[in-house]
């Protein structure tokens with residue numbers, strides 16, 4: 036049994052982390068976990084002021100925990116004596132033996148390390164394919180059946196909107212079923228294992244000495260719950276070509292370690308050459324696990340896949356019939372198998388609802404002619420959707436991505452007068468577009484920002500512009516929920532920001548796509564439509580601003596009379612493999 040001691044005695048062991056004191060709205064792992072912990076404490080009526088009397092187990096002691104649920108971070112949650120315990124690699128219904136790592140006093144929760152399963156949950160039916168599962172921080176769910184993972188991710192989207200949008204439940208539609216990934220292992224087209232410099236390397240460098248490697252360091256990913264890199268020889272969520280690349284890179288680093296003066300991150304990026312079967316000769320090379328070439332049969336084509344390790348070399352991917360060339364180190368979606376499903380979903384939903392809302396069933400459908408792809412990267416959404424529109428424009432802050440996007444548009448034979456790209460901050464988009472062409476009532480905006488979500492300034496301008504429809508794609512459903520909360524409920528002005536901006540949209544649909552099987556991450560797709568009567572007003576210079584009077588009354592009414600000003604009290608991630 037675990038030893039116990041009075042709560043206060045443990046104080047010196049437990050560092051306070053400011054971030055964990057209250058939920059912010061940056062969608063960090065801590066905030067997401069905290070929202071789940073608080074809800075569990077509330078649901079079970081564990082009063083906060085009992086905390087002072089709590090007896091908590093010693094740090095590093097072993098305890099047994101009955102896991103009741105999974106948090107949106109992928110960790111199991113268990114309660115014991117008025118405290119919530121966070122247990123990685125668990126399933127609801129498990130009894131787990133865990134090691135106490137750290138008590139977070141102010142919030143009545145404790146982080147633990149997984150040690151073993153004492154009594155397995157009925158949900159624990161899968162044999163993990165990875166030998167490092169329960170040590171590596173990359174995957175959380177290899178012990179759970181895939182259907183269970185998908186259902187859990189639907190719950191993650193639901194909770195994200197409940198906890199982080201600041202919207203009343205009446206504004207949040209039922210979340211659709213998570214769309215599964217065709218490949219559940221062997222899907223990741225990019226991995227970035229790393230290794231650290233030996234102790235004393237900085238000092239040696241300062242003194243102009245060559246770094247001494249006593250041995251080859253571990254090459255891999257972060258060990259769960261630590262800042263240490265663990266040695267990883269295989270990663271079954273990587274594609275076959277990437278896994279072969281990992282083996283080769285490990286051998287190379289072992290040979291060349293003395294040439295390194297510091298730690299390094301290695302790039303493993305799959306690249307595809309598409310060959311017409313009728314034209315392919317014997318050089319297409321059979322899959323032999325040695326050559327570094329993996330050949331896949333794709334109907335009239337052969338896909339010849341290799342692993343690139345030079346970040347500046349060009350990697351090529353095909354999605355449906357579209358070809359994308361990028362520098363291997365640049366951003367591109369990492370799960371090629373699910374991309375045709377998400378693009379089809381957006382095609383099916385971006386112009387008009389698949390099911391018209393009851394009060395608008397005979398209303399004329401909006402005539403969307405144009406698309407703006409904010410945060411366009413190398414043009415994935417602009418290019419795969421542009422044939423639906425008269426004018427499409429993509430914008431990205433990374434000039435290199437815009438150069439790739441422009442090349443990709445040419446590769447896919449898209450006319451330059453109808454598909455354009457500009458390198459700029461998304462915030463400047465609204466002054467860059469021609470309002471006579473991109474009339475808000477004829478325009479849909481696709482947003483796919485980084486994990487941190489949109490800039491408040493961007494949201495203000497989007498609300499001012501007021502496009503007819505918005506499709507918000509995000510690898511962090513918590514920041515997505517926050518931003519959608521602003522688009523629906525309006526933005527409370529912060530210092531120096533100008534006036535309150537009213538919300539203009541209602542959420543037509545919400546759904547997760549499983550871009551990251553075996554992990555707790557989910558890609559969210561939210562389709563928003565402009566509320567009846569919601570409109571922006573054009574100002575000089577093409578900039579638009581929400582009408583101060585009329586629009587305000589209409590917006591409030593449209594959300595059942597509730598003032599849905601976004602609360603600032605709402606809710607990112609340290610896994611080994613970035614999403």
Ligand SMILES: C[S@@+](CC[C@H](N)C(=O)[O-])C[C@H]1O[C@@H](n2cnc3c(N)ncnc32)[C@H](O)[C@@H]1O
Nearest residue numbers: 368410411412415431432433460461483484485
């Ligand atoms: C998640 S990626 C999406 C890229 C693209 N939609 C795709 O699917 O390949 C986010 C993109 O946002 C871009 N980005 C980040 N901050 C930005 C900003 N302030 N303005 C415009 N683009 C930005 C990044 O360069 C990156 O290409």
